[in-house]
Amino acid sequence: MAVFNYIAVNKTGKTRKGILSGDSASQVRQILQEQELIPVEITPAVEERQPHPNDTRSKWKLFRMKERRVTLSQLTVMTFTAATLLSAGMPVEAMLGHIATELDHPTFKRILLSVRTKVIEGHTFAASLSEHPHIFPKLYIASVAVGEKTGQLDKVLNRLADYYEKQRQVRDKVFQALIYPTLLTLVAGSVVVFLLTYVIPGVTDVFIQTGQSLPSVTMVLLSISRFLKNYGLYCLLAIIMGVFAFWYSLKNLRFRYKVHQTLLRTPVLKNTIIAVNTSRFLRTFGILFAAGIPVLDAMRSANSIITLLPMQEAIADAITKVGEGSPIHKALKQTNYFSSLSNQLIASGEASGHLEEMLERAAFFQEQATSQKISTALSLFEPILILSMGIVVLFIVLAVLLPIFQMNEMIH
Secondary structure: EEEEEEEEEEOOEEEEEEEEOOOOHHHHHHHHHHHEEEEEEEOOOOOOOOOOOOOOHHHHHHHHHHHHOOOHHHHHHHHHHOOOOOHHHOOOOHHHHHHHHHOOOOOHHHHHHHHHHHOOOOOHHHHHHHOOOOOOHHHHHHHHHHHHOOHHHHHHHHHHHHHHHHHHHHHHHHHHHHHHHHHHHHHHHHHHHHHHHHHHHHHHHHHOOOOOOOHHHHHHHHHHHHHHHHHHHHHHHHHHHHHHHHHHHHHOOHHHHHHHHHHHHOOOHHHHHHHHHHHHHHHHHHHHHHHHOOOOHHHHHHOOOOOHHHHHHHHHHHHHHOOOOHHHHHHHHOOOOOOOOHHHHHHHHHHOHHHHHHHHHHHHHHHHHHHHHHHHHHHHHHHHHHHHHHHHHHHHHHHHHHHHHHHHHHHO
């Protein structure tokens, strides 16, 4: 069975485009006719595969693929729907066909139909998903594989949907909270640059023409104004090049490790990023362990989503100790990244045999702490930003007013 793109016309003459799967173009044509559509064009859909990142010829294709990337919200909705349909007794291939039919995202629809085709051909659901790693993360595929083996695919998908929904909520909360300070920074910065490059020079020229000696504050402001007017564009280009150079340097493992170490030493930011990563680790560990994956494999998979290299290294050492017989809570405690409450809950789960439940609770409390730390960090950021802008404005006002006061004193 293959996937086909089609263009058809309905009874009213309106053109419709879409994707259907079938054994041949003739079968797709028959399906369209059954839907009271007149086929105009039916062409095989080219399956999109993940290009190799080291292949130079594939870089542009990879960039275009990222532009069409399925969002976290779309993946979450699809997973919730899949879990609901499976729990109602619908087979996997029928579930995939139903979801693909309802999708408006052409790339996602094509991928789900491609997955459905693989399933119909006899491949497992997890193996079919693994053909599209740019859409379905390793955690997703590993969980689905265990769900298929244990016969609890609907429950596994429900857990995955909850996990990705929580991730989306945290991301959206941070994004929404950053909108105001970002706009404030851009507007205030633009106004300050405009004043320094166009307004201030005209005002200070008047003072210079009077022949009076200017205050040191005004001279400093005038020097900054002249510098921005003469070299402002070059500074902007240098900043852009610096950002790109920094981004490119992050590909180097040593440099990225040092950057992550610096982040872990930064006040306020340190606690926030640790809380985010530990909550993700605990939630992922809990999902995989509940799905039936062995402890060490679940911990390794959960550790792979940690974004900070020093944390990842410390947790890897803890996993090694667990493999040597150390209790999970003791090994994680020695990393100094997990809260005492998380360690106590994990210890309780190990002692009682309810590790799955305790991991879920630990993840819940850690996510609550993460949300609180993010709110605290953002609430501190806004007043600091406003205070900084106030200091800049005060500096400009003083630099302009002090010469005026001097002129008044000379007149009197």
